[in-house]
Amino acid sequence: MSKTYKYKKIIIRRRYRILAAILIILSGGLVLLPKYQKNVGIKPETFLLNLMSPERYISTDFLANSLISKDPSILLIDVRSAKEYSDFSLPNATNIPLSAILKPDNETYLDQDGYKVIFYSNDNFYADQAWLIAKRFGYNNIFVLKGGLNAWFNTILNPEMPKTSDSELEFQKYNTRKAAAMFFGIGAVNTLNSNAATPNIAPKKIILTKTKKKTTGGGC
């Protein structure tokens, strides 16, 4: 073994040692890096934007229409207590009390893409909370029934009769809602708002304009 070979071998070893030392120092530095908490779910900034958005709200008319047409993509979740749910709930609703919304069994209702999940409560306070918690953990396709059961009662089950000065559109809406109420089991819907004055709608005047009978062309 020549002298130069030995010398070069020493140089190579030294280089390896220096490199190893630098890497060890760097890895030690990584340990010293400040610990930071990783975010779970969506970012706070995105959450704040979602919080202000009214897109989560579904109207009672839309829901009634979906239920009557038996829309299979609707999944109603009642976030009230089990007692309130058993006393009265919307057709085909599932009960998940608000405090149990993130339990692993219930998360399967949220962690899917096939259904429009609609939360509801008596008003929309607790349903909103359910929505916000679910949204925070990154679940999509979730909505809130605007006004909750109170709005359901006041607009669908027991709609207020429009005033005589209201537009025809309002009367049409009222009639649709009355028909919906019958669908949802309200038989005596006309007696509910008995105090309301029956509107004096002027009967439609139909003016017949005699059309001149066309002379039938005959022959060739």
Add this chain to the structure above:
Amino acid sequence: MKKELERTQNISISAIIFILLIIIGVLSFKKPVNVFNKDKNLPITPIEKQDFIINKSALDSLKSDLALVDLRASHEFDRGSLANAINIYTPNLLDKNAKEQLEDFTKRNKIIVLFGSDPNQANGAWLFLTQLGYKNVKILCASLANDSQNKLIVSDFQLEKPDQDYASFMAKVKPANGTQINIETKKKTIQFTKTKKKKTGGGC
């Protein structure tokens, strides 16, 4: 020998590149400013205990311990608000000034009371701050409105109170003869196919 030298040089170059990459990574590392707490039960616990609500009557009895935060827009706040309240419009909750004010209240052990035109307006902000780790945040259960003379009227709010006893209402209003419609009351049995949850962005 020559080959070994070349190999060492290559290793040295790749090691230097590796070290440089680590240095760039460390220098460009930014700690996220706003991070939600990992604890899933953080918003659930106060909801279960129902201790996130503060009533109108407590405004006088706990006056010195409260820090009132009006979440309405500034033009609504300017028309009139509760005495000693500060205004932080909900979308501005992450602004530097707002955070400083909230942190100052927390340091002074004040109960941060959020309010808007009604508790629904403070609901989201409460959940937001609770999950960011703020303790002692509550919602004022009252509604605010200005009368015709622009005077602020604060009234009690019935949170989630049903307008009717729905069960007895439904029992009372039975369908007329012959109009009974069968509505499915069977609980939906749904086969869920669990979708792979998308990785949410976050952290750095």
